Amino acid sequence: MTASTAQTLxxxxxxxxxxxxxxxxxxxxxxxxxxGMMDWHRRLGLTMFALVLFRLIWGIVGTWTARFVxxxxxxxxxxxxxxxxxxxxNGPSFGHSPVGSLAVFALLAALxxxxxxxxxxxxxxGLESGPLAILVSFKTGREIADFHELNFDILxxxxxxxxxxxxxxxxxxxxxxxxxxxTGRRGDLEPxxxxxxxxxxxxxxxxxxxxxxxxxxxxx
Amino acid sequence: MKILKVKIAVPAIAAVxxxxxxxxxxxxxxxxxxxxxxxxxxxxxxxxxxxxxxARQSQLEKVGDAFKAxxxxxxxxxxxxxxxxxxxxxxxxxxxxxxxxxPEGSGPESGIDTDALPAIWENMPDFQEKxxxxxxxxxxxxxxxxxxxxxxxxxxxxxxxxTCKACHDDYRLDD
Ligand code: HEM
Ligand code: HEM
Numbered sequence: 001m002t003a004s005t006a007q008t009l010x011x012x013x014x015x016x017x018x019x020x021x022x023x024x025x026x027x028x029x030x031x032x033x034x035x036g037m038m039d040w041h042r043r044l045g046l047t048m049f050a051l052v053l054f055r056l057i058w059g060i061v062g063t064w065t066a067r068f069v070x071x072x073x074x075x076x077x078x079x080x081x082x083x084x085x086x087x088x089x090n091g092p093s094f095g096h097s098p099v100g101s102l103a104v105f106a107l108l109a110a111l112x113x114x115x116x117x118x119x120x121x122x123x124x125x126g127l128e129s130g131p132l133a134i135l136v137s138f139k140t141g142r143e144i145a146d147f148h149e150l151n152f153d154i155l156x157x158x159x160x161x162x163x164x165x166x167x168x169x170x171x172x173x174x175x176x177x178x179x180x181x182x183t184g185r186r187g188d189l190e191p192x193x194x195x196x197x198x199x200x201x202x203x204x205x206x207x208x209x210x211x212x213x214x215x216x217x218x219x220x
Numbered sequence: 221m222k223i224l225k226v227k228i229a230v231p232a233i234a235a236v237x238x239x240x241x242x243x244x245x246x247x248x249x250x251x252x253x254x255x256x257x258x259x260x261x262x263x264x265x266x267x268x269x270x271x272x273x274x275a276r277q278s279q280l281e282k283v284g285d286a287f288k289a290x291x292x293x294x295x296x297x298x299x300x301x302x303x304x305x306x307x308x309x310x311x312x313x314x315x316x317x318x319x320x321x322x323p324e325g326s327g328p329e330s331g332i333d334t335d336a337l338p339a340i341w342e343n344m345p346d347f348q349e350k351x352x353x354x355x356x357x358x359x360x361x362x363x364x365x366x367x368x369x370x371x372x373x374x375x376x377x378x379x380x381x382x383t384c385k386a387c388h389d390d391y392r393l394d395d
Contacts, residue, residue, distance in 0.1 A: 134295065
């Protein structure tokens with residue numbers, strides 16, 4: 001991107017905050033689990049739960065580029081888009097490109113499974129467990145914990161692919177996606193829709209997330 | 221201690237799914253090819269090695285069940301002391317005789333799915349000491365639980381849990 005003048009907002013601040021917080025949290029969650037710092041793993045895991053839940057709700061009531069329905073529609077142009085990519089005829093997308101939309105669904109699905117299984121996980125001593133583990137037997141909780149561990153491997157593979165893809169865009173396709181994910185803006189396209197956070201939608205989402213978090217923590 | 225590299229090494233989802241098919245016991249990683257004669261061999265106590273391994277796993281499963289039951293109650297807003305007392309009584313009973321559950325030959329070299337590490341037989345005195353520590357802590361937990369003092373139960377539970385963890389860290393395959 002050259003020094004641009006007209007800057008179009010493509011990512012609202014909640015999307016950007018969500019993204020960079022999860023980038024920070026994933027390594028911390030891995031590390032706290034590996035070191036057996038389960039108090040912190042639970043706290044950070046619950047933070048992650050809140051973030052992911054928010055993002056899922058925001059995919060329904062949020063700004064246009066955050067919404068899932070337009071992304072699903074865009075998947076229809078995936079073959080054409082990929083042909084353009086291979087021919088290096090790619091142009092900027094307002095919001096997630098068809099390929100980007102696939103990544104969003106895969107990453108959010110893996111994150112949701114990771115958080116969801118974590119809530120029910122039980123460790124081998126029966127000492128440490130997620131807040132919803134009280135609803136399942138020890139054996140089931142152990143099986144869920146094994147799945148929690150397995151899904152983490154899948155998540156790591158997806159994240160690696162994600163970072164490689166962003167790097168390919170940057171270096172092979174000369175399209176810097178990271179800057180817009182930080183500043184929210186890109187200078188080389190016209191807006192399809194305004195990306196303005198609706199305060200009522202934001203408040204409603206935050207209330208639902210807070211209530212869910214409260215319910216999960218007090219499930220015992 | 222596993223490192224990230226190991227995790228990344230998992231090549232594809234398909235491969236990952238195959239791993240699940242092996243069940244929840246990561247022991248197969250460490251187990252060499254099954255040698256069925258060894259597995260069927262009689263131990264001095266009359267059990268085969270396979271029976272011995274399965275018996276100890278099933279006992280430990282009971283202990284895990286009991287521990288989770290206590291942990292659930294300790295987390296609950298209004299703990300049910302009767303459930304805690306019942307579970308606390310299970311632990312000393314289920315781990316009685318644990319010192320004899322790990323005869324020579326009942327490690328991964330038996331070819332049977334087990335998370336017991338060979339280190340057990342290289343450090344038997346230390347392993348036995350850890351069995352003793354746990355049994356002592358579990359007996360104390362039971363006594364305290366029957367007393368009914370929640371704060372004391374919480375403490376005794378933590379102490380006992382620490383003795384489980386101390387042994388698993390050194391002698392149980394981390395799956
Ligand atoms: C820790 C692991 C990471 C996870 C779980 C993750 C997850 C995600 C998710 C879910 C989205 C969709 C955003 C949304 O619509 O809410 C996304 C987008 C994006 N991520 Fe990441 N991310 C990670 C690491 C990174 C890193 C390290 C970078 C920088 C190199 C990066 C750069 C981007 C960019 C540029 C986008 C926007 C893609 C587009 O323009 O369509 N991500 N990421
Ligand atoms: C995206 C978020 C999360 C990530 C990346 C993550 C990652 C991990 C990892 C890597 C492990 C270690 C598995 C092993 O090697 O044994 C683990 C274990 C565990 N996690 Fe999470 N976790 C997340 C969310 C949660 C949440 C929300 C909870 C519950 C509040 C939770 C509860 C647990 C528990 C109880 C264990 C121990 C299971 C065992 O010892 O086998 N996790 N997690």
